[in-house]
Amino acid sequence: MIAAQNLVKTFGTVTAVNGVSFDVPAGEIFAFLGPNGAGKTTTIQMLTTLLTPTSGSVRIDGLDPRTHSHDVRRRFGIVFQDPSLDGELTAYENMDLHGVLYHVPRRTRVERIERLLTLFELWDRRDSVVKQFSGGMKRRLEIARGLLHTPKVLFLDEPTLGLDPQSRNQLWTHVKHLNETEGVTVFLTTHYMDEAERVAQRIAIIDHGTIVAQGTADELKQQTQTTSLEGAFLALTGSTIRDERADAADQMRQVAKMWRR
Amino acid sequence: MRAIYILWLRELKRYSRSRAQIIASLGQPLLYLLALGFGLGPVFEQAGRGSYLQFVAPGVIGMSVLFSSIFSGIGLLWDRQFGFLKETLVAPVPRLHIMIGKTLGGATVSVIQGTMVLVICLLAGFRPSTMATIPLAFTFMVLICIVFAALGTAIGSTLQNMQGFQLIMNFLVMPIYFLSGALFPLTNLPKVLAVITRLDPLTYGIDGLRGAFIGVSTFSVATDLAVLLSLAIAFTVFGAYRFSKIQI
Numbered sequence: 129m130i131a132a133q134n135l136v137k138t139f140g141t142v143t144a145v146n147g148v149s150f151d152v153p154a155g156e157i158f159a160f161l162g163p164n165g166a167g168k169t170t171t172i173q174m175l176t177t178l179l180t181p182t183s184g185s186v187r188i189d190g191l192d193p194r195t196h197s198h199d200v201r202r203r204f205g206i207v208f209q210d211p212s213l214d215g216e217l218t219a220y221e222n223m224d225l226h227g228v229l230y231h232v233p234r235r236t237r238v239e240r241i242e243r244l245l246t247l248f249e250l251w252d253r254r255d256s257v258v259k260q261f262s263g264g265m266k267r268r269l270e271i272a273r274g275l276l277h278t279p280k281v282l283f284l285d286e287p288t289l290g291l292d293p294q295s296r297n298q299l300w301t302h303v304k305h306l307n308e309t310e311g312v313t314v315f316l317t318t319h320y321m322d323e324a325e326r327v328a329q330r331i332a333i334i335d336h337g338t339i340v341a342q343g344t345a346d347e348l349k350q351q352t353q354t355t356s357l358e359g360a361f362l363a364l365t366g367s368t369i370r371d372e373r374a375d376a377a378d379q380m381r382q383v384a385k386m387w388r389r
Numbered sequence: 390m391r392a393i394y395i396l397w398l399r400e401l402k403r404y405s406r407s408r409a410q411i412i413a414s415l416g417q418p419l420l421y422l423l424a425l426g427f428g429l430g431p432v433f434e435q436a437g438r439g440s441y442l443q444f445v446a447p448g449v450i451g452m453s454v455l456f457s458s459i460f461s462g463i464g465l466l467w468d469r470q471f472g473f474l475k476e477t478l479v480a481p482v483p484r485l486h487i488m489i490g491k492t493l494g495g496a497t498v499s500v501i502q503g504t505m506v507l508v509i510c511l512l513a514g515f516r517p518s519t520m521a522t523i524p525l526a527f528t529f530m531v532l533i534c535i536v537f538a539a540l541g542t543a544i545g546s547t548l549q550n551m552q553g554f555q556l557i558m559n560f561l562v563m564p565i566y567f568l569s570g571a572l573f574p575l576t577n578l579p580k581v582l583a584v585i586t587r588l589d590p591l592t593y594g595i596d597g598l599r600g601a602f603i604g605v606s607t608f609s610v611a612t613d614l615a616v617l618l619s620l621a622i623a624f625t626v627f628g629a630y631r632f633s634k635i636q637i
Contacts, residue, residue, distance in 0.1 A: 176479050178637040202481040212472035216403045228395040229480035257406070 129154040129281060129313040130175060135184035137170050144170040146337035147184070152330075154280075157307055157314040159328035161321070161361060163370045167337040168317040169209055172285050175315070176206055189280060205230075207274035209285040209317075211266060215259035219250055219269050222258060223276060230277040237276070244272040247298060263290050271299055278306065284316040288323060296320075300327050321357040331357070335365045392482040393490040400461065400494025404501070411502075418453045418506045422446065422513055425572065438574065444605075446515040447526075447598040448571030451533060454503040455591055458534040459562055461495025462541015462628070466548055475637055488632040492542055492625065496534035503530045517602045525610070526601035532617040533594035539624035546631040564589075571595045575607045590620050 130152040137145040145167040152158040162168050173179040175186055177193040177200055186193055193200045213222050220241065227237035245251040248268040258266060267290050274282070284303070288296045304327055306312045318324055324331055325345045332342035341348055341364050345357050352363040404411070426442040426449075433441035468474040477487050517523065544557055568582075569591035578586065586592050597613035600606030606613070 173637060178475065178478060180636065198481060198483065201479055204479075206479055208472065208475055210472055212474075212476040214399065214403075214473045214476075215471060216406055217399065221399075221402070225395050225399060226476070226480075228391050229477065229482050231391075231481065 129156075129189055130158070130315055131187040132171070132175070133185045135171065135174060135186065136182045137167075137174060137179060138182045143337055145174070145181075148334065148337070148339055149184075150332055150339065150342060152313060152315060154313055155307070155311045156330060157303075157316070157328045159324040159331045160315065160317045160334060161319075161324055161331060162317075162334035163365055165370045166334045166365075168334060169285055171334070172206075172283055172315070172317070176204060176283055177201060203279060204281040204283060205274050205277055205279035206283040207271050207285065207287045209289065211270065213258050213266060213270060213273075216257060218255050218257055219245065219261070220254040222269065223273055226273045226276055232277050240276055244275055245269075247302065248272045248295065264292060264295070267291055268295055271295075275302065275306070278310055278312065281313045281315065282306070284314065284318075286317050286319065288318060288320060296323070303327065321361060325357045333361060333364050340364050390486075392480075392486045393493070396477070396487060396490025397494040397497065400491065400498055404498045411505075414453070414457060414502060415505060415509065417456075418449045419509060421452065422449045422510060426513065442514055443516070443603055444574070444599075445572060446510040446513075447602050448569075448595050450503050450506050450510065450530070451569070451571055451591060451595040451598055452566055453506040454499050454530055454533050455537055455566060455594075456562065457502045458495055458499040458537040459541040459544075461498060462492070462538045462543070463545045463548075463554065463557070464495070465491070465542060465545030465632075466551060466554070469545075469637075470551075474635075478635065478637065484633045484635075485629050488542055488629045489625075492535065492538045492628065495538040495541070496531065499534040499538065500527070500530050503534075518604045522601040522604075526598055529594055529597040529601060529613070529617070532597075532614075532621055533591065535621040536590055536594070536617060536624050539621070539628035542628035543624065543631040546628070546635050565591050568592075569595050570607070590617070593617050593620075 133149050135145055135148040136143070148167070148171060160168050160171065170179065174181045175188065175193070177197045180194060188200045189203050191200050214225070217225065223241045223245065224237065227241065232240070242251065245254055248271065250265060250269055250272065253261070253265070258269065261269065271287055274284070282303070287299060291299070300323060303314060307314055316328065328345070330342065330344055331348060332339050333348070334340065341351060343351070348357065348360040349355065352360040354360045354363055422445065426445050430441040433439070433444065438444065465474065478484070548554070548557070568585050568589045570586055571591070575583070575586055575592070575596070593608065593613045593616040596606045596608050597610060597617065600610045600613065
């Protein structure tokens, strides 16, 4: 369902992704783990038509995002790592807009919006403008929105960042349910090893833009002779802390903060 | 079609919810109208050109329409920055539809803004020569809006961050305004200025507005319409092209 061959992305002199290959069969939950700045988000952006790879190939359901971007977009849904809500609109309006963009028929849309907003405990605040929401509420809304249409492939880029344990639990239960009942293929990244171990059938570990290991959680533990996935992760990626470069979007966000006092 | 509608509606909702901004954006045209309209009035009259307020009001309306439409396009930068742009870019909707929805939304907001400035002008003493041509004036307003909302989208798609914003403001938006004949008549200009004013798209918008409101224009109304219409098409195609090339 998702196939990448020798994927490379360079920004000027920086190589963010350097020859990544993997293959996710339909119906699988696949976790992509790696330290900050390892190339996880860049890979997702290439898979989801937001970035063009420098070299290498991508296939989503057999289609190339470069030449069939529109058909590829019909097949996936995504929860982004950083915010992508419209703060001036209400929670309900954000959901509705998404539903319209993804061609969810009106009746289904109304029904699902209510169900998802209730599930993530936002229904009472549906008519509040999103910019008044706390960080955790925005995150929940973002996830509820990503689940509004049922795509063939669901990308989750660190979806649980900043969520409380209750919401995390809700999210993964729901994702597993979608995967089992509707056969949705899931591609996720996370920093929480327990989550990856709990939901993912296979795991790839990426560091400095290359995949250093992939397999089931047990295989990774065996390979590194460790007892936990966390141990395996540290054994494979070392224990130094990584810095992410501040990109243009981060800089702009800072300017905006200044402007808005 | 639904996508175009919902994105158009979004622009309107965002506009109607920013009350403070609406009032703030009326300040500048008001200042131009009062300071220049009444300040330069006596000189203008002595030169035998009639009432300056009558002359400058269409220019001030054009200005408010120019500013709000071009900024609605550049508003893409904010969408990019707050992340909402990504949401629309990965949606299974042709980017052309997204761009059209946003442009029409921005244009609608600008027409509303222009109408409010028109009301202020009327309160300040501006008197259109005939009511019959008001629909024509609105046609010109709409065309100006589309031209510059599309141009703004092209710019917003190209700029990566707010740093370029000042540059655009000082070297594009302000010159477009000052060199459009909004503030001075286009007759008897020095050669260089005459050429520059004729290259400025807004010139034809202001000229058309003036023709419709007070029956005085340098070019014929048909010329103004033709130029603006072609520019509206050209800029929309250009804006759509730039928009389709966005990478995050």
